[in-house]
Amino acid sequence: MKNGQPDPADKLEQELRRGVLTLAVLSQLRDAQYGYSLRQALAGKDMPIEEGTLYPLLRRMEEQGLLKSEWRIEDGPPRRYYVLSPEGRKVFERLSTNWRGLVGTVEKLVTEGES
């Protein structure tokens, strides 16, 4: 049955998180991880991501040269491990800086709006 009229704020909160997803992924892939474990790790750190979001995101990021990946066969099914490329490390630095700038800007706007 769900909620008849979804609070618009829900969608807005989702939009808020949107741009952060790539940054979150970058932050976790200094050491190689596969998609599923990455998802668990992020969920455990208050940054849950849907499968249908994460897997395409990882592929996209590899296409953009931010990540490298390889299949590994251990115990269990084959897993695709992802890790930052050198380019990915640079983009992570840059995006982190940019993020902090944004945080400062928004903080000013918001506190001012609360006055």
Add this chain to the structure above:
Amino acid sequence: MKNGQPDPADKLEQELRRGVLTLAVLSQLRDAQYGYSLRQALAGKDMPIEEGTLYPLLRRMEEQGLLKSEWRIEDGPPRRYYVLSPEGRKVFERLSTNWRGLVGTVEKLVTEGES
């Protein structure tokens, strides 16, 4: 012809700002403003927004009940003034809180990733 390979980081930075736009607008509309002046104000506070982004955003936010608007005729051309609705004020509070939570979460992820 433009640039053949735009830096992927540019797009990512844009995505970062994306979700914040609504919050930024909400923060500025305690007192009524019209689109053009709002755009100037935000640009002056390090939060520039394209016209093609801002005007549809304002309309959407009004549809969602976050803003109220009215045409006013003063000197100069008619201007559509926007201001927060009661609902908009509530959403602004809620989104601000949510934003700060997100900032904390990301901060942890990022600093950890830098270690």
Add this chain to the structure above:
DNA sequence: ACAATATACTGTGTTATGCTATGTATAGGG
């Protein structure tokens, strides 16, 4: 008076993204 510019808003089309839903396949427990 006229042209040029700044102001102010609108509309169209493109592109990118997140999510839901679904599908595939393997591993392990009861």
Add this chain to the structure above:
DNA sequence: CCCTATACATAGCATAACACAGTATATTGT
């Protein structure tokens, strides 16, 4: 042998930001 958890993939949908173009009024310079 089913059922769940693990692990990855993808098609389809809705939304949103931007580039670009268009409309119209006000102001300024000459």
